[in-house]
Amino acid sequence: MFRTRFAPSPTGYMHIGNLRTALYAYLTAKQADGIFILRIEDTDQNRNVPESVQAIYNGLRLAGIEYDEGPDKDGGYGPYTQSQRLPIYKEYADKLIQSGHAYYCFCQKEDKPALEITGERVQGYRDPCRNLSPEEVKAKFDEGILPVIRQRIPEPGVSSFFDHVYGEISIDHAQLDDQVLLKSDGFPTYNFANVVDDHLMAITHVIRGQEYLTSTPKYNLLYEAFGWERPEYVHLPHIIKEDGSKLSKRKGDPSFEDLVRMGYLPEAIVNYVALLGWNPGDEREYFLLPELVAAFDMNRINKSNAAFSFDKLRWLNGEHIRALSPEEFHSRALPFYPAGFDRFDLKQLSALIQVRTENLSDIPALVGFFGELPVYEAGLFAHDKSKSTLESSKTILQAVRPLFAAINEWTNETLFAVLKELAVSQGFKVGTVMWPIRTALSGQETSPGGATELAAILGKDESLRRIELGLEKLR
Numbered sequence: 001m002f003r004t005r006f007a008p009s010p011t012g013y014m015h016i017g018n019l020r021t022a023l024y025a026y027l028t029a030k031q032a033d034g035i036f037i038l039r040i041e042d043t044d045q046n047r048n049v050p051e052s053v054q055a056i057y058n059g060l061r062l063a064g065i066e067y068d069e070g071p072d073k074d075g076g077y078g079p080y081t082q083s084q085r086l087p088i089y090k091e092y093a094d095k096l097i098q099s100g101h102a103y104y105c106f107c108q109k110e111d112k113p114a115l116e117i118t119g120e121r122v123q124g125y126r127d128p129c130r131n132l133s134p135e136e137v138k139a140k141f142d143e144g145i146l147p148v149i150r151q152r153i154p155e156p157g158v159s160s161f162f163d164h165v166y167g168e169i170s171i172d173h174a175q176l177d178d179q180v181l182l183k184s185d186g187f188p189t190y191n192f193a194n195v196v197d198d199h200l201m202a203i204t205h206v207i208r209g210q211e212y213l214t215s216t217p218k219y220n221l222l223y224e225a226f227g228w229e230r231p232e233y234v235h236l237p238h239i240i241k242e243d244g245s246k247l248s249k250r251k252g253d254p255s256f257e258d259l260v261r262m263g264y265l266p267e268a269i270v271n272y273v274a275l276l277g278w279n280p281g282d283e284r285e286y287f288l289l290p291e292l293v294a295a296f297d298m299n300r301i302n303k304s305n306a307a308f309s310f311d312k313l314r315w316l317n318g319e320h321i322r323a324l325s326p327e328e329f330h331s332r333a334l335p336f337y338p339a340g341f342d343r344f345d346l347k348q349l350s351a352l353i354q355v356r357t358e359n360l361s362d363i364p365a366l367v368g369f370f371g372e373l374p375v376y377e378a379g380l381f382a383h384d385k386s387k388s389t390l391e392s393s394k395t396i397l398q399a400v401r402p403l404f405a406a407i408n409e410w411t412n413e414t415l416f417a418v419l420k421e422l423a424v425s426q427g428f429k430v431g432t433v434m435w436p437i438r439t440a441l442s443g444q445e446t447s448p449g450g451a452t453e454l455a456a457i458l459g460k461d462e463s464l465r466r467i468e469l470g471l472e473k474l475r
Contacts, residue, residue, distance in 0.1 A: 002034030003204045006060075006067070007041045007194065010052035013255040014059030016247055016308065017209060017239050020273045024236065025207040026065045027274070027296035037201060038070030040081040041194070043187045059256050062266045064289050077201040082193050089188040092196050092226070093149045093181055101225035102181055104147040105129040106140040125177035126153075146184040151192075151218060153178055159217035163233045165301045166210070171217045179218055191215060195222045198231055205298075207234040234298050237277050238305045247308060263336060263361030264313060268320040272313045276306035286319050318358035329354045336363040338371060348457050352449040369442050370458065373466055376443040378473040386435040392428070393436035394474040397467055399426065400437060404467065410460045415452035440470030 006022040008014075029036040038060070040053060060067065069075030079085055096102035105127050127150055132140070140147065157173040181192035188196070198206060213235050223230045239247055247253045254262065259269050271287050279302070280287075280295045287295065321329065330350035337346060353366045368374075381393035403418050423433040437451035441463060447454065455463040 001204070002029050002032040003037065003202050004029040004034065004207060005037040005039050005198070005201065005203050006065075007039040007197075008056050009041045009044060009190075010050070010056060011044070012052055013055050013249065014257060015249060015255050016253075016273060016276075019059065019063060019256045019270070020239065020276060021207060021209065021236060022060060022065055023063065023270060023274060023292075024234070024278070024296075024298070024301070025205075026067075027292055028205055028207060028234070028298050029068075030293045031296045034204075035068045035075070036065075037075070037077075037203070038067040038073075038080065039197060039201070040071060041190060043082045043190065043193055055257070062257065062260060063270050064267065065270075082188070082197065085193075085197070086186055086188075088200070089182060089193055089196060090186060093188070093192070096151070096181070096222075096225055097149065099225060100152065101222075102149050102151050103127075103130055103132070104137050104140070105150045105180070106132075106145045106147045127178050130178060148180045148184050149182040150178045151181050151222065153218070153221065159220055161216060161220055161230070161233060163213070163216075163235050164298050165235055165237070165303050166213065169213060169216070171214065173217075175214075176218050176221075179215075191218065192222070195219050199223070199226070199228045203231050205234060206231045207236065207298075210235045210237055234301065236301065237303055239276050239308055240305050242307045242309055244307075259313075263359040263363075264317050265320045265332065265360075268317040269313070271320065272316050276308065277302050277304075285316065286323075314358050321357050321360075322355060324354070326351050326354065329357075333357075333360060333363055336360045337367065338364050341367065341371060344370060344457055348453075352453055352457070356448045366448055369444055369447065370454075373469065374443040376439075376473075380439050380443075380445060381436050381470070381474060383435050383439075386431040387429060388432055388435040390474060392432060393439070394471065395426075396422075396428070396433050396436050397440060397471050397474070400433075401464065401467055401471070404455075404460065404464055407460070410456065412452050412456040415455050419452060436470065437467070440467050 004025040006025050008018055008022075026036045028034075038056075040056070042053075067073065069077060069080065071078075071080045074080075093102060097104070106129055107127060129147075130150070130152060153173050153176045155173055158170055159173065159176075160168060160170040162168055179191050180189050182188050216233060216235075220230055241247060241253070249255060256269060260266055267288060270289060271292070274287060274292050274296075275285065278296070278300055281297075281300060284295075324332065330347055333350050333353075334346065337349075341349075349367060349370070353363065356366060357363065378390065382388060382390055399422060400419070403422060404415075407414060407418060419433050419437070420430055422428075423430045426433075434451040438447065438454060441451060441454040441458060449457075458466070
């Protein structure tokens with residue numbers, strides 16, 4: 001059975017790269033009727049942000065990605081939070097010491113190369129403690145010096161592995177550093193904990209960013225040292241901005257939840273993120289999550305970096321909005337209506353604007369004229385396509401004023417019937433009658449809905465007031 005995992009660090013928010021990793025891991029498992037696991041990798045105590053764990057849960061819930069096992073869903077492989085697994089890491093680190101695949105390092109920061117102190121990888125670094133005798137190790141312990149445990153990279157050698165995206169990869173051991181596995185405070189590094197946990201949780205497919213490609217040989221050496229079977233690897237290309245730079249929250253790029261607050265539907269974001277590096281092999285672009293499960297194939301992930309386009313996301317978001325039922329769209333639209341709009345029939349308003357909405361944040365601009373008639377010029381009443389002139393518009397508005405005043409049943413259907421009868425009696429085309437009324441009611445060249453739909457929402461008194469204002473412009 002396929003078993004995949006999403007293993008985020010609780011250090012901030014659910015960024016787009018995290019969302020894609022979670023999504024691809026979920027799709028890989030579910031496409032094969034497998035198990036998808038959430039694991040919280042909180043071993044970097046200096047970077048952990050407590051509220052970020054909740055952000056992970058919120059992000060997965062918003063995306064519709066449901067995990068089968070996790071911190072609150074024990075499937076028999078827990079705990080699923082790394083800080084609760086410290087004795088496990090100590091046990092396996094000790095086994096590596098005993099087998100000679102790891103060693104104690106007693107060096108202090110001042111003994112390390114500058115790059116090692118700053119936390120950057122030192123290519124091919126070999127710590128001098130690697131060669132300490134058992135007697136020297138005992139003496140260091142007797143002095144009360146707390147060591148770290150480092151991996152002993154075998155020399156010479158070459159490690160090779162297959163990746164479903166990048167193919168066959170080979171890296172010479174001379175390029176691999178003797179990485180820290182267990183810190184002196186008893187906390188493991190990511191590089192050690194992810195190997196131990198992936199094995200003990202029976203992970204079959206490891207899906208993560210391509211930045212881990214060069215570290216994978218070190219992980220494989222740990223698998224070999226324990227005599228464990230390696231998982232299959234799927235390393236994902238970077239998601240970049242259209243100018244080629246990296247997406248970064250620090251530079252103002254939005255997180256997943258930011259995008260939702262900006263008016264993008266979660267399902268549209270998930271759909272778009274799925275296409276950032278993967279394609280279904282045909283021309284389809286619109287997918288709901290169950291359709292992604294059916295179509296996904298990890299072997300169709302592209303190795304090229306994927307450029308994030310807000311234009312493409314906006315288009316796809318519009319497609320998802322138009323696919324919503326009227327009731328669902330209204331529910332999603334409600335938080336985006338301006339204050340004070342509850343005086344209107346918002347269900348009617350939602351029905352009017354759904355087809356014109358590409359982003360829920362468009363709603364205030366789309367409906368703004370209902371709240372306040374914008375300033376407009378009389379020339380707007382002239383329109384070639386509807387055969388409207390300033391003179392015909394004046395005639396129509398004068399005729400409409402008493403007709404509207406006499407209507408008791410103020411509905412779209414009644415209004416349309418009255419205006420259609422007016423057009424016939426005056427020898428006008430229906431469009432010629434509707435144009436000046438719509439213009440007077442909206443004050444805009446274009447608007448969601450026609451004259452009678454706008455009037456039905458505005459109500460009788462406000463519609464008559466706006467028609468009077470339109471006539472004043474035409475006098």
